[in-house]
Amino acid sequence: MKLGYGPAALAVGTMLVTGLFTGSALAVDLAIVSGAVGDDIKMLRSNLDRYEKETGNTVKIVEMPQSTTDQFGQYRLWLSAGNADIDVYRTDVIWAPQLANHLLDLTEAAKDVAGAHFPSIIESQTVDGKLVAIPMFTDAPALYYRKDLLEKYGAEPPKTWEELTATAQMVQDKEREAGNGDFHGFVFQGAAYEGLTCDALEWVKSHGGGQIVEADGTISINNPDAIKAINTAKSWIGTISPEGVLGYKEEDARGVWQTGSAAFMRNWPYAYSLSNSDDSAVKGKFDVAPLPSGGDGSAATLGGWNLAVSKYSKHPDEAIGLALFLASEESQKRRATELSRLPTIEALYDDPDVAAAQPIIPSWKEIFLNAVPRPSAPTKKDYNEVSKEFWTAVHDSLSGNGDTEANFKKLEAKLKRLKGSGWE
CATH class of the missing domain: 3.40.190.10 (Periplasmic binding protein-like II)
Structure with missing residues (x-):
């Protein structure tokens, strides 16, 4: 049996692995929608390849235009229509309150890992007490x-x-x-x-x-x-x-x-x-x-991107597991070392591998901590x-x-x- 990443086992008692991943016997097809600049899509595909190898699930990337304004417009159309073809959305830090009604609550699924992220970022993705997106990386120019x-x-x-x-x-x-x-x-x-x-x-x-x-x-x-x-x-x-x-x-x-x-x-x-x-x-x-x-x-x-799961997904458990996988410390470390993307997991700012690969990231923490929210x-x-x-x-x-x-x-x-x- 391959390891899956859905939190369905929370309900049926299957053993959790590292607090994130659970057993799943059937492979499913998922889709993640993402905008990107630079090599974001290349990195996303690399992380998805790891996920597919470990789970047996397959994930298709639906690419969006560079403009975040255009991305949001398309997201809102899909979600308002109850589109079940997209399981996971890469969302801007400012979109949580606007899309919350269409997103699953990740509070229970992320309870063992949310504390590793900067509290302010978790708070920014919490609407009416529900964690509607898990942080992927943060941004400050x-x-x-x-x-x-x-x-x-x-x-x-x-x-x-x-x-x-x-x-x-x-x-x-x-x-x-x-x-x-x-x-x-x-x-x-x-x-x-x-x-x-x-x-x-x-x-x-x-x-x-x-x-x-x-x-x-x-x-x-x-x-x-x-x-x-x-x-x-x-x-x-x-x-x-x-x-x-x-x-x-x-x-x-x-x-x-x-x-x-x-x-x-x-x-x-x-x-x-x-x-x-x-x-x-x-x-x-x-x-x-x-x-x-x-x-x-x-x-x-203050910028940054997060991972939200559509409540219209046909495979919500696997979709939540995928979001948690892409937001995990290992995935964030790869983004930091290879793309200089700022982690939302505070410990990575003190990680010697990150500092060696991207010396600027530890010093960028001060810029990020003084960032101004929209x-x-x-x-x-x-x-x-x-x-x-x-x-x-x-x-x-x-x-x-x-x-x-x-x-x-x-x-x-x-x-x-x-x-x-x-x-x-």
Whole structure:
């Protein structure tokens, strides 16, 4: 008999193995839906191969577009229709309250392993007392910088956005004078999607402009500090950042950076290992630092991905076992060492193998612990609409489609109307 990974044995008394895995006599076919950047799908397939070998079950990957906004839209359509073809969903940290009604409660199945994860992440995936997703990896962005160029031109990693603006302009000017006409100072995620919400929240929060909607539900975005933050970013377009950055997502920014055509990049940890790959023009030439401050400290948006089981799955026990397998310490360690994905299991930050393979991960823990959550908790099921209104106002401002003051005044009015119907 092969080892299965479903928690059905909790009910029938079959012996648990390592607190996660249970006996199962019949192999089943499962499907997991996942978005990805970098080598995420390759790693997922590798872990699934291990799972299949140990269980006899088979798992198909349903790939999603890079945009998390597009992913969420498709997820909501499938789940609302009661789609039984998808068993496990890879979910963004902000989606738990919006999808909870369609997901199985993992509290009992994960009771022996939940305590190993950062409590704040477990809490973020708990809705009305039910654990609706088990953490897979966490995320917090940093500032990537060309240490070779900063040393060459006698500069230091910037600690403020003003310093970044000046240093990026200086390095860009000197590189272009040297014949590198396609060189840019700073690349980030400027397209109109969830990624811009993350970037812009960091600008606003670090300037003392709040978190769009505060924890108590107060709409705070229309204030002078927030407006100053966006206007600072607007000044980058066409100067230190290419105008095309207004269409950049994570992989677009990484593409420019990894070819050696940017001095600075804002991105997530996954880009670290890829930037050090053998075919990278910046291998060994860069480092990372906390994102700059606007005067109120550095702010990094809390990201991360989790594994949720559809309540419409035809094989719920096996699907829960698959989610637990992919969230296990062994699977997280592989993601950390090979892809520089930040673990949600705290002990892995002190693991010598992880530190040897990705020295940056232990130091990234400080960045992660100071990460800023998006306002999904206070806005509940309206979060996606709130975020869309926010990134639209920001993108309009960066693009010159109205000034920031007017755009944020309209944004505030729209958010008040949403709140008026109750954050649902």
